[in-house]
Amino acid sequence: MTDKYLQLVNAGPTRNVAKKLGLPRPAPLRRYATGDPLVTKPVLVLGDSAESDAVSTSLLSWDVEVHRHALADEQLSAIVVLLDELSHPDQLAGHVLEAGAALRDLAPGGQVVTISRPGTDGDAPAVAAARQGVEGFLRSLAHELRAGSTANGIQLADGVPPSSVGAQGALRFLLSGRSAFVDGQFLLVGDETGAIPADWHHPLAGRVAVVTGAARGIGAEIARTLTRDGAKVVAVDVPAAGQALAAVANEVHGTALQLDITRDDAGEQILRHCVDRHGRLDIVVHNAGITRDKLLANMDADRWNSVIGVNISAQLKINEVLLGSEYFTDSPRIVSLASTSGIAGNRGQTNYAASKAGVIGMTRATAPLIAEHGGTINAVAPGFIETEMTARIPFATREVARRLNSLQQGGLPVDVAEAIAFLAAPQAGGINGQFLRVCGQNLVGA
């Protein structure tokens, strides 16, 4: 599962060879560990609205050194560009070009974050052009950045100020090592719900989380990450995976629940286990998923139905039980695993892509239902992640898949887990019904 190429071009004598040959040199990404400072160098905040002061205030309260103008020869951890008051594309130039001039000061592994408004149906044409223009700008900029730096945007629905909980949560996530493999993406903060955690390093303290498919791979990493952030984890997987599941549960000091999530009473069993044993249920991560790849011409009903059954139908049934329960009402969170296959499509994966696109649709439609309880539901769509599954892809295909994104490397399971932990946290309250790609800005699937 190790990326040998990444090691070769970044260390030892092969590093210089790679440099001379002009080979792509993917950078080791800056990843988060509990207690890490948010950033280590100053953050440049560009923008002249009153809102840019609010952003600066947030950053200062997080012990970040804030600059409002670039200083010569000073490295920056991040550049935050306030574009929330744009009303015409002509206004882009000032901020964008100022950010461009500061790019050469951006430290390796740095971030560019835009804060803007999403285009909506009621916008005047010029406003819509300006707002949508930010998306094209940001995504192109993300392609230009090097040395493990990323560019992402926060979109604030009209009326939601940059000082809102959701905006602060999104900004902190994007500036931290938690978002290492998130690149070229926008987080839409739709309203002002949510809460600032008492402890930014343990935002899930006191919360009880269920993770399905937790016996291995990304699921096991989600269990570890949620635990690290303070949650008590109930690890769920099929009975046949019980030995690995028990090991994960014991590692994270949670409980193991051997359960086939396609059983009719799966939702009730999950709910009963959590409430009886841990007194509550706050977070459900629908991670369990299977692939049964085959060209559609060769697809039999078993392959199709098993993938649909596990990847989406089971989630729908479990969600129905959860949303009808009095126990799942204290700012609940659901996070589902989608996939870039569900967005772009993938040869041989009609069933899988249908199920994962289904997850995105389900997420959007469930959002208003869970919002009644102050809750959110979101999806995370991983791109190429280094797992046991992708390790089985033939070497050449795997190498191409790895380099096909702006960071020129595969993500790690922890990158997916970090995005999920963020969306499950109280500070992500304003983000609902969305999907977030964790793909290093993979060229596939826009």
Added chain:
Amino acid sequence: MSSETRAVIVGGNRTPFARAGKHYAEASNQDLLTAAIDGLVARYGLQGQRIGEVAAGAVLKHSRDFNLTREAVLGSALSAETPAYDLQQACATGLETVAGLANKIKLGQIESGIAGGVDSASDAPIAVSEGLRAVLLKLSRARSTKDKLGALSALRPQHLAPSAPNTAEPRTGLSMGEHQAITTAEWGISRAAQDELAAASHHNLAAAYDAGFFDDLVTPYLGLARDANLRADTSIEKLAKLQPVFGTGLSTPATMTAGNSTPLSDGASTVLLGSEEWATRNGLPILAHFVDSEAAAVDFVHGKDGLLMAPAFAVPRLLARNKLSFADFDFFEIHEAFAGTVLASLAAWESEEFCSTRLGLDKALGPIDRSKLNVNGSSLAAGHPFAATGGRIVASLAKLLRQTGKRRGLISVCAAGGQGVTAIVEAA
């Protein structure tokens, strides 16, 4: 038994049972027992906790396993401050550990306990011959090279043949199967009746797995997720085709086959026990109470009773002490050492003569409603790693009571050496 504190069964965990020499061929007793404990810890979130006491044991035990249970605890996710001890009562080991810990809980000596048992017929200890042992001991005492060579010179090729483990009774030289064959014949148990019981065991166990009954009782181990001995598609007709393997030298027709006898198997089981207060405080379920237990032994050496007939004597004593009759029970878990064992016990309890002359009762204990017997399968289908059987039965019965809302279950386990342990479990 009246006492303030009751011993509750919180739940259990076991490995799937394997056939000897197959899936767990490379696993030791300690590996298996550790896995069973770790699965229990994961199911109930006991990581790092100090449990009052862990009691377990094995029948086939290496000399290196002198502190088997404590070593398994040390290798598990439990707190290293959890004390443990080993116990051995042949096939009744597992049930006796439950009874012992339950009694300590009732007395208030401990608040929580894990009872268990493990056996690996695959990893059985092989003893060296008496001749080789004498040579080796003499060699270890020898100081000079001359003495050492002298000791070794006594070695003969036949000394190297290992003394393989077997299930023969030391006092009779007869294997357990041969003993049971005598009993089976004495009680006139037919081949058809034995095959019928065996087929029901497989069908019941398979149905329980399919219904998810074992989802929270069994944790897979080394790639095995269900009991390897289970044959869901077996039938009375298929079983009828097997050649008899025990009792072929008797004057009566031999009726015991590999199909209606339990195979040698590997596996481990555990049961989590506690006081009601402890379970509630820790947010743990209470499946049932462990009410009482009774052991018995018979003089099989002089042929007075069959080797595996001790439970026939333990059950009436247990019932009398608790003022209960068969009619008061909703489930019966009679360990299927052999189908003949179960049927001979039932026949004994139905026999006016046996019950009056041997048990000293006024009348027969009576028949058992067969629809209440081993309803989720038993040893014939699951396998029988000797010391692991009690834990399997106690946890399964406790869950069954909870699931069905029924009241009371009776457990009967026979054991080598002419012993037997029986117990009553009641719904919480």
